[in-house]
Every structure is written in C-alpha cells, then in structure tokens.
Amino acid sequence: MSRNAEDAEEFGVLQSKRNATRYQILVQIAERQPAVNQQEIADAIGITAQAVSDYLQDLVEHGYVNKHGRGRYEVTKEGVDWLITQTDELRGFVRHVSEDVIGQVEIETAIATTEIEEGETVSLTMRDGVLRAMAGDTGSATAVAVTDAAAGRDVGITNVEGVVDYELGTVTIVSVPQVQNGGSSAVDPDRLSKLAADHDLIAVGGAEAVVAADAAGLDPDVRFGSSAAVQEAATKGLDTLLLVSTDLLSAHTDKLREQNLSYEVVDAAA
Secondary structure, three states: OOHHHHHHHHHOOOOOHHHHHHHHHHHHHHHHOOEOOHHHHHHHHOOOHHHHHHHHHHHHHOOOEEEOOOOEEEEOHHHHHHHHHHHHHHHHHHHHHHHHHHHHHOOEEEEEOOOEOOOOEEEEEEEOOEEEEEEOOOOOEEEEEOOOEOOOOEEEEEEEEEOOOOOOOOEEEEEEOOHHHOHHHHEOHHHHHHHHHOOOEEEEEOHHHHHHHHHOOOOOOEOOOHHHHHHHHHHOOOOEEEEEEHHHHHHHHHHHHHOOOOOEEEOOEO
C-alpha cells in the first residue's frame, strides 16, 4: 500500500468509508458509554449489528476503545484524540465547501438597468428596495452576470464584491388605539395622509389600523405579516409608515430592535 493510501486510511474520514464508519461508531459509544447496545448503534448508523461488533473489536485492537465486560465500552484518550482530529478535518472541509465552493456559485437576482451580457462585470445599487445591476465596474459593489438581460429584466449575478452603498430605511409608527379606547376614530385622517406622502411604503397591522388607513384614503401596500415586511423594507432602504393597533405594537417594535433598526412613534390623534 502506498504512503498516500496509508494516510487516507489512518486519517481521512472523507476518503475512507471504513474510517467514516469508525467515526460514527465512536461518537455513538461516547454518547452511550459505558452501557452500549450494539443493535441501537446499528440502527442509528444503518449497518448490521454484526458489523458493529466487528468494528468494536477493531477499535479495541487500535486502543481507541476499552471493553469492560459484556456490553460495556468506553472511548479511550487515544479514541477521543482521533475523534477530535477527524472532527477538525470535517470542520475544515465544511468551511471550504461553504466559503470557497458554494460562495463562488451562489447566484442572486438583480434588475438590469442597462443591457447586460453573460460574463460581464456589473455595478450594483439598491433602489426602491430592489438590487439593480448596471454594466461596468464603476460602483462600490460589483458582481459577474451569469445570464444575459435587457434593461428592465431580471439578471443572475454571482461573485459579489464590495458593499452596496445605500442607507437603511426609516420606520414611522402610528399607534392606533384599540376599539374600546376609540379605535380608528381617535386618529386624524388628514395627519395620516400627510405622513403617507413622505414614505415609500404603507403597512397596517390590526383591524383598527386598516379602518384608519381607509378613512384617510390610503391603500396599504402591506396588510398581512406586516412586522416581518416592515423589517425587510427598512433593511432594503425603504421608508415605511406603519399603522398598528396598540395591542400589536410591541410585536412590530421587537422585530425592529432585533435588527437594530431605528423607528419613531408619532402622535396622530384626532
């Protein structure tokens, strides 16, 4: 056997099916020791009980496991060290796949603002809450197009570099009292109309808020799942006016605080 083959056999969980099974069995023993049921291990990793028995004998011979009588096994220091070595190798491989492989082939979608050809470098901007791509590398963030696209069409991009330069959106909140405390009639519709004119998006939460928006002649962009929608809109640079009943207010503000997004609660009383 060549030295490379010996290295794979001795150290390579990913190169050796034998070592991959050894690894799984050692983990199972470590979790269950000292009372180890071979059938349970067999069921857990999908091999026969006889195969588990053979592997256990092999692990004992290699000094990775001590046997203390029928059905009683314990992983030795050497076995723990081997598990650590193999786990570090697996972590390194997962990191390589996630960062160097998947990261290189991850495809995002943008809207083309110019004609773009596959393989062309593009500059990225954020407008109206949507990623935009323009032919050329003049922007603070660039990517490579993986599809052709005419202006106004969707384009696939990958290998994003740099940071898309844009400001987070603002969130202005109008708390609408619950119906027993006046409901929508406690809110000034003219005040709502003026506030709405300064925002990109209107969201509502709760029946009182829906009625208040209707009384002000507003057509909300978001009626359902507004807490998550407002949070996402702000992260994409959209200024949002949120009308929300008081009983739902904390659910919305908690979401914003979780993402370190600022908001302002304003008075729109009638």
